[in-house]
Amino acid sequence: MKILLPILILSFAAFANDSLQQRAALLAEKAALESDIQKINAQIAQTDSLAKAEQRFGLEQQARQKADVGRRKSEIEQLNQKLVELSAEMRRERNSIANSQIQVENVNATRKALVAQLVTHCRNLENFIKIGLPWDTEARSERVSVLCMDLENGMATAEEGFSRLRAIYAEEIRFGDEVQISNRIITRSNGEVVNANVLRIGNQWIVYQDDAGHLYGVLNRKSGKDGQYEYIWKENLSFEERQAVKTAIDVKLSRKPPQMVTLPLSLSINH
Numbered sequence: 001m002k003i004l005l006p007i008l009i010l011s012f013a014a015f016a017n018d019s020l021q022q023r024a025a026l027l028a029e030k031a032a033l034e035s036d037i038q039k040i041n042a043q044i045a046q047t048d049s050l051a052k053a054e055q056r057f058g059l060e061q062q063a064r065q066k067a068d069v070g071r072r073k074s075e076i077e078q079l080n081q082k083l084v085e086l087s088a089e090m091r092r093e094r095n096s097i098a099n100s101q102i103q104v105e106n107v108n109a110t111r112k113a114l115v116a117q118l119v120t121h122c123r124n125l126e127n128f129i130k131i132g133l134p135w136d137t138e139a140r141s142e143r144v145s146v147l148c149m150d151l152e153n154g155m156a157t158a159e160e161g162f163s164r165l166r167a168i169y170a171e172e173i174r175f176g177d178e179v180q181i182s183n184r185i186i187t188r189s190n191g192e193v194v195n196a197n198v199l200r201i202g203n204q205w206i207v208y209q210d211d212a213g214h215l216y217g218v219l220n221r222k223s224g225k226d227g228q229y230e231y232i233w234k235e236n237l238s239f240e241e242r243q244a245v246k247t248a249i250d251v252k253l254s255r256k257p258p259q260m261v262t263l264p265l266s267l268s269i270n271h
Contacts, residue, residue, distance in 0.1 A: 115151050115158050115161060118161045121165060128172075132203055133203050133206055133219070133231070135175075135206065140171075143168060147161060147164050176203040177202060181198065181200070181253065183196070183197055183198070183211075186198060186233075188217065194211075196215070199245075199248055201248070207249070208233075208245075215235070216241075216245050216246070217233040217237075218237065219231050
């Protein structure tokens with residue numbers, strides 16, 4: 001008994017020491033586990049925080065994307081509206097251009113027709129001058145002929161042609177109203193060439209008296225078989241007719257006072 005007791009005491013002491021060591025080990029392991037749990041909890045918290053941050057970022061991105069989509073949709077709608085308005089404006093411009101082109105074509109057609117009408121008037125006036133009294137006929141006809149060619153060749157516009165033709169008509173009207181006298185060399189019906197005072201009274205009569213005061217003539221217009229007119233001098237005048245011619249020339253040359261002079265129409269035109 002005395003021997004067993006120390007042994008038991010030593011055994012218990014050893015057991016107690018082992019228990020303390022185990023307990024210490026368990027406490028250390030517990031502390032390690034708790035530390036690991038804390039680390040894990042910290043990681044979980046950090047992960048949760050990151051997840052929440054990512055969730056917030058994702059929501060923000062979604063909201064931003066949604067706002068961007070809405071803005072872009074609005075911009076697209078505005079652009080579509082502008083495209084519609086621009087298309088309408090382009091249609092109006094095309095219609096306006098088409099109408100303007102039609103108007104230009106109408107104006108060009110009107111100008112072309114007007115030019116053709118002016119050419120017709122020119123030709124008629126040219127023929128009128130050619131069959132009229134032979135007084136500066138070549139110069140007068142040439143002015144009209146040049147205008148006709150300018151109009152036909154496009155060298156003169158309708159406005160210019162009208163202005164020039166109006167001026168020519170004014171000259172021809174003045175030609176028909178004026179009384180003019182000049183000293184010219186003329187060829188008598190018998191071929192004799194004499195120097196004479198030639199008096200033109202409008203576009204009705206041309207008469208002459210030679211410088212010596214012995215020869216007289218009145219220009220007659222005679223119709224030929226082909227319908228063309230020619231002018232010939234009537235020089236076998238009666239005394240009264242010669243006196244009428246002489247008086248008309250003297251009045252124009254201021255040799256006599258102004259007075260009425262009768263020149264019978266029968267002297268100037270034969271059919």
